[in-house]
Amino acid sequence: MVTTKLNLSMTEPSVRQIYAKQGDTGRVLDIALDQTPEDGTLRILRPDGVEVTSEAVTGGEVESGGTFESLTEADVTELTVGIEPVQDLNGYDKPWVGGAGKNKLQVTASSGTSRGITATVNSDGSVTINGTATGIYNCTLNNTLTLDGNYILSGCPSGGAAGTYRVDCYWDGQGALIDSGSGVAISPNGNTITTRITVFQGVTMNNVKFYPMIRLATETDPTWQPYSNICPITGNDEVRVTRTGKNLFDVSLGQYKALNPTTGELGADNPIRFTSALTDLPDGTYTFSFGSNMFIIGIAFYDKSGNFKRYDAKNFSVTAQTFSVEREKIRLYCGSAQNHDDLVNGLSVGQLELGSTATSYEPYQGSTYTTSLGQTVYGGTLDMVTGVLTVTHGNIASYNGETLPSTWISDRDVYASGTTPTTGAQVVYELATPLTYTLTAQQIKTLLGTNNVWASSGDIVNITFTYGGLLSELPSEATSIVGKCYCDIEQNGVSSMPFTLNVKKNERES
Numbered sequence: 073m074v075t076t077k078l079n080l081s082m083t084e085p086s087v088r089q090i091y092a093k094q095g096d097t098g099r100v101l102d103i104a105l106d107q108t109p110e111d112g113t114l115r116i117l118r119p120d121g122v123e124v125t126s127e128a129v130t131g132g133e134v135e136s137g138g139t140f141e142s143l144t145e146a147d148v149t150e151l152t153v154g155i156e157p158v159q160d161l162n163g164y165d166k167p168w169v170g171g172a173g174k175n176k177l178q179v180t181a182s183s184g185t186s187r188g189i190t191a192t193v194n195s196d197g198s199v200t201i202n203g204t205a206t207g208i209y210n211c212t213l214n215n216t217l218t219l220d221g222n223y224i225l226s227g228c229p230s231g232g233a234a235g236t237y238r239v240d241c242y243w244d245g246q247g248a249l250i251d252s253g254s255g256v257a258i259s260p261n262g263n264t265i266t267t268r269i270t271v272f273q274g275v276t277m278n279n280v281k282f283y284p285m286i287r288l289a290t291e292t293d294p295t296w297q298p299y300s301n302i303c304p305i306t307g308n309d310e311v312r313v314t315r316t317g318k319n320l321f322d323v324s325l326g327q328y329k330a331l332n333p334t335t336g337e338l339g340a341d342n343p344i345r346f347t348s349a350l351t352d353l354p355d356g357t358y359t360f361s362f363g364s365n366m367f368i369i370g371i372a373f374y375d376k377s378g379n380f381k382r383y384d385a386k387n388f389s390v391t392a393q394t395f396s397v398e399r400e401k402i403r404l405y406c407g408s409a410q411n412h413d414d415l416v417n418g419l420s421v422g423q424l425e426l427g428s429t430a431t432s433y434e435p436y437q438g439s440t441y442t443t444s445l446g447q448t449v450y451g452g453t454l455d456m457v458t459g460v461l462t463v464t465h466g467n468i469a470s471y472n473g474e475t476l477p478s479t480w481i482s483d484r485d486v487y488a489s490g491t492t493p494t495t496g497a498q499v500v501y502e503l504a505t506p507l508t509y510t511l512t513a514q515q516i517k518t519l520l521g522t523n524n525v526w527a528s529s530g531d532i533v534n535i536t537f538t539y540g541g542l543l544s545e546l547p548s549e550a551t552s553i554v555g556k557c558y559c560d561i562e563q564n565g566v567s568s569m570p571f572t573l574n575v576k577k578n579e580r581e582s
Contacts, residue, residue, distance in 0.1 A: 154530030173300030325349035336380030366418030
């Protein structure tokens, strides 16, 4: 996802030149303020010299410069959002990859007899062993699996031992890592590993069943599951657009609970520990800052499907922390030494913002706009402001030779030009002709200043904001002129701001 960052700040407008829009005509006026010292008259003139409004300010004068009035919201005039399918890759961060289920170990061995032992490879990937070993027997289960990260190898039934029977694995430069019934931690670091069942000489096996499995170390449940290369694809039933100000940290959604750094799961209630809500952030670099008398313990990262990926320890740091996100969700894990109030106070000025530098605190100001699509959409765009939905992709739950007009993705195949998916696969494909629907339009508002806008379903394709208001009249006894400016802006544009012109009494004697 791409964050659309709107930089709306600028220097104060000149007292002699202010840009505005008159009424609903759309005409932009270059307004000059003409203050005549003799009579204190403030005249507002169009570029052609025609007076827009005039009020006498007896004995007064307009100060140079001015201050700005706070405008809390303004309209979005165009917001087109991409709609993309989501593929559950179980911790992988790329298109389809084999072994996407819990069990990453595909048993490629065939049934056979050697050295007195008969191995039967069952249809579910389990292996049944019979016979008495006349020598050291090895059944190579797989020797082509390449893994990076931390995993657990398991599958040896009870009664196993280093010198009787076991499941083990090794790779270049690494001796055998042995599971004799309780599992063993492995960290292949990008190496191709060989996994095997070993039965030692003289050991008799009578229908002993092995359940080989390699699972992520963060997967704490040791229950065996067959190898699966299915990566389910889901569409979108709704589109959610989130708009925040500079600060992306909503403390109200977090919980005073501990966070398990091994599993990424929340633990028991704890008044001196705080874990933020699972936050879906667009790709980028972020900085988290906070108040005194608290610290940040670490940051947990999850994939877009919510599967825990890793934990980045921050070692109880009391300073702002910068980190990067790439197609990930996060939880911030914070705490205080012994006082709940210290933690509450520190979090009350917590700020998560784009960029690598902590800036002055601004309160969290967030809104979410949701449009129901009325169907499951696997690809397309939605104009949130007009409600126009364009569907560009279709879904086949079980492929059976259908003609596919263009590119596709599958829950079990890698796309290549000229190929077709596996029979029975779920397939999302590009339609020959897009379909158009009209849904409920949304009135979307933005904040004055920096706005961060992103969507649940894909990238922001296009976005335009309009600010506006009429220049107000100045009553004779007023101390200021308050007005608002219209200005159309686009991504990363600069806008004229609402303004206030301070007026003070002329202290000269008449």
